Amino acid sequence: MDLIDVFKTKKIGDKVSLEGWIRNNRDQKEYGFIDFYDGTTVNTLQIVYTKDLSNFDEVAHYLCGSSIEVEGELVESNGKQVYELKPSKIDLVGACPADYPIQPKRHTMEFLRSEAYLRPRTKTFQAVFKIRSVAAQGIHKYFEEHNYVYVNTPLITNTDCEGENQMFKVTTFDLNNVPKVDGNVDYSKDLFGKAAFITGTGQLHGESFAMAFKKIYTFGPTFRTEKSNTKTHANEFWMIEPEMAFFHLNDLMDAEEEMLKYVVKYTLDKCPDEIDFLDSFVSKGLREKLEKLVDSKFIKITHHDAIDLLLASGEKWEFTPDYESDIAKEHEKWITEHFSAPVFIYNWPKDIKAWYMKLNDDGSTVAAVDLEVPGSGELMGGSERETDMAKLDELIKKHNVNKEQIDWYLNLRRFGSVYHSGFGMGFERLIMYLTGIENIRDVIPFPRTPGSCEY
Numbered sequence: 001m002d003l004i005d006v007f008k009t010k011k012i013g014d015k016v017s018l019e020g021w022i023r024n025n026r027d028q029k030e031y032g033f034i035d036f037y038d039g040t041t042v043n044t045l046q047i048v049y050t051k052d053l054s055n056f057d058e059v060a061h062y063l064c065g066s067s068i069e070v071e072g073e074l075v076e077s078n079g080k081q082v083y084e085l086k087p088s089k090i091d092l093v094g095a096c097p098a099d100y101p102i103q104p105k106r107h108t109m110e111f112l113r114s115e116a117y118l119r120p121r122t123k124t125f126q127a128v129f130k131i132r133s134v135a136a137q138g139i140h141k142y143f144e145e146h147n148y149v150y151v152n153t154p155l156i157t158n159t160d161c162e163g164e165n166q167m168f169k170v171t172t173f174d175l176n177n178v179p180k181v182d183g184n185v186d187y188s189k190d191l192f193g194k195a196a197f198i199t200g201t202g203q204l205h206g207e208s209f210a211m212a213f214k215k216i217y218t219f220g221p222t223f224r225t226e227k228s229n230t231k232t233h234a235n236e237f238w239m240i241e242p243e244m245a246f247f248h249l250n251d252l253m254d255a256e257e258e259m260l261k262y263v264v265k266y267t268l269d270k271c272p273d274e275i276d277f278l279d280s281f282v283s284k285g286l287r288e289k290l291e292k293l294v295d296s297k298f299i300k301i302t303h304h305d306a307i308d309l310l311l312a313s314g315e316k317w318e319f320t321p322d323y324e325s326d327i328a329k330e331h332e333k334w335i336t337e338h339f340s341a342p343v344f345i346y347n348w349p350k351d352i353k354a355w356y357m358k359l360n361d362d363g364s365t366v367a368a369v370d371l372e373v374p375g376s377g378e379l380m381g382g383s384e385r386e387t388d389m390a391k392l393d394e395l396i397k398k399h400n401v402n403k404e405q406i407d408w409y410l411n412l413r414r415f416g417s418v419y420h421s422g423f424g425m426g427f428e429r430l431i432m433y434l435t436g437i438e439n440i441r442d443v444i445p446f447p448r449t450p451g452s453c454e455y
Contacts, residue, residue: 004040010074012083017071018045019093021121024104027060034062035104036070036085039120042127042274046077046084053087064104065096065121109442116446117455124282127274128443131267132431138266139219139240142259148242149213152220153202158194159405166224167197198223202241203422204356204409207385210243210420211412217242219427227450231439236448238427245420249358249367249384252421253344256371256380257298260342265294267434283436289375290434296341303327303348303365306335313338324349332377342373355399357383359391369423376433382423389413 006016020038027033034047047070049059062068072087101115102122112119119125143150156170172191173179179186187195202218209216218241226233244255268275268290279286301309303323310321310331319328327335327345335343346369347360357366367384386392392410396403403410431443441447446455 002040003036003038003043003045006045006074007041007043012074012076014074015072016074016085017069018085019069020067022062022064022066022068022096024064025060025062032056032060034059034068034090036068037126039126042123042130042277046079046081047072047087047090048084049087049090053090055090058092059090062090062092063096063098063100065100065102067093067096069093109439113441113447120445123277125442127271127277128431128435128437129445130274131271131278131434132427132443134270135263135267135431135434136219136427138263138270139259141266142262143217143242146215148215148217149209151202151206151209151213151216151218153199153205153218155199155221155223156192156196157199157205158192158196159204159409166226167200168223168225170196170198200224201239201424203243203424204406206241206243206422207409207420208412210245210422211416211418214245215242216244229450231441232429232432234428234440234444234447234449237440237444239424240427240430241422241424243420243422245418247384247421248419249346249369249421252382252384252423253298253300253346253369253371256344256369256382256423257342260371260379261294263430264290264434268294278435278437286436289436293342293373298371299339299341299343301335301343301345303345306331306343306345309338310334324351326352329377332372336372336374336377340374342371342379345370345372353383355395355401356385356392358386359388359395367421373433376429379429379433380423380425382421384419384421387413387417387419 001016001018003018003020006018010016018036018038020036023035023037023044025032025034031048031050034049035044036047037044049056053059069091070085070087071089072085074083075086077084102118107122112122112125120129140150179189187193200222202220206216206218218239220238221236222239223236225235242255244252247255275287275290306327307321307323313334315334318330321327321331347365348368350359350364350366353366353368357368359366369382370378371380373379386395389410392413428440428443432438432440435443437443441449
């Protein structure tokens with residue numbers, strides 16, 4: 001039986017049979033206490049064994065990390081628990097030695113990162129990765145309920161909207177003997193007959209399916225070569241990227257708000273124990289923050305008006321707000337605190353945004369939007385997509401995009417084109433928000449960051 005089902009359905013006096021691991025074993029002369037868990041819940045069950053147990057002396061020497069099978073009766077607890085387990089039988093399945101790294105004490109995040117293959121056994125990471133699992137289910141559930149088609153876009157591609165300099169290269173060549181022609185790599189001899197990359201986004205391929213199914217989403221791994229060691233960047237991460245035909249920018253913002261509230265509420269409903277644990281031990285006020293988001297009315301403000309507010313705030317900024325520039329972390333924080341709510345900032349200067357975004361009638365801004373959330377900053381980014389071929393040609397030239405690589409994408413504007421929009425949300429950014437964890441390395445099972453590719 002799973003421990004989570006015991007907590008949900010069993011009462012004092014019931015007999016249970018469980019399999020799991022020892023988080024701690026405190027043995028006394030006449031009795032002992034085992035903190036037992038099986039991974040189905042962040043909560044543990046206390047097993048109180050006495051001399052009545054036939055193998056008492058053996059059980060008293062079971063070490064932390066060992067796996068066991070146990071049978072017994074739920075009895076009233078003398079401690080904080082509703083009940084505890086009085087065992088009639090405890091059998092060792094797999095012994096654990098004394099040098100087991102995950103001992104029953106507080107470990108630093110840095111230490112646990114160095115033992116990434118074992119850290120899922122700690123309460124913190126059991127809570128984090130349970131929430132990651134449930135949030136993923138919530139995302140799929142939301143899109144299914146709203147008639148989106150789930151599309152698996154390619155991981156290997158020769159097309160990308162992020163720029164080749166940010167993409168990992170794929171090759172079958174012997175790197176010590178790369179064929180060349182006139183000093184350049186001869187890709188005609190490679191597996192695909194051309195340069196190929198690991199994708200940085202599923203957006204362009206997703207747009208082609210939106211032109212057939214109206215509303216689609218991708219949800220999968222993406223890769224960037226960015227050499228950044230910040231707390232919010234990784235070289236391998238997951239993205240959620242919906243694309244919707246017949247959606248203008250306001251429709252897009254409404255969809256972003258609806259989807260985020262749905263997923264946050266879904267996680268709150270499905271992971272109450274995990275949220276409460278993280279609220280107590282990782283990020284005070286986590287539950288209140290998440291519940292407030294679900295009940296908030298998201299604010300919409302143009303980039304120009306946001307800069308007006310920042311300049312009029314009287315704050316002394318490290319980075320002076322600028323009408324032609326991006327906004328800094330300190331600006332994001334101030335804006336969300338000013339409104340005490342999530343904030344959509346839209347209509348951004350065209351020169352700092354991507355080539356595929358729709359140019360507004362003012363000729364100087366694009367119909368792009370970033371969602372800023374209290375405590376985390378930017379969580380989503382999206383735009384209405386440019387459908388005017390003449391404008392697209394200009395943008396492609398300006399951004400030095402290889403037009404041959406995206407000829408099929410441009411054809412989408414020729415063959416029954418419609419106005420359409422889409423956004424991207426880094427899944428790990430969402431998990432950081434849902435858990436209060438500050439470093440992206442701690443919400444990915446095995447993080448891939450500059451200088452780190454362990455396991």
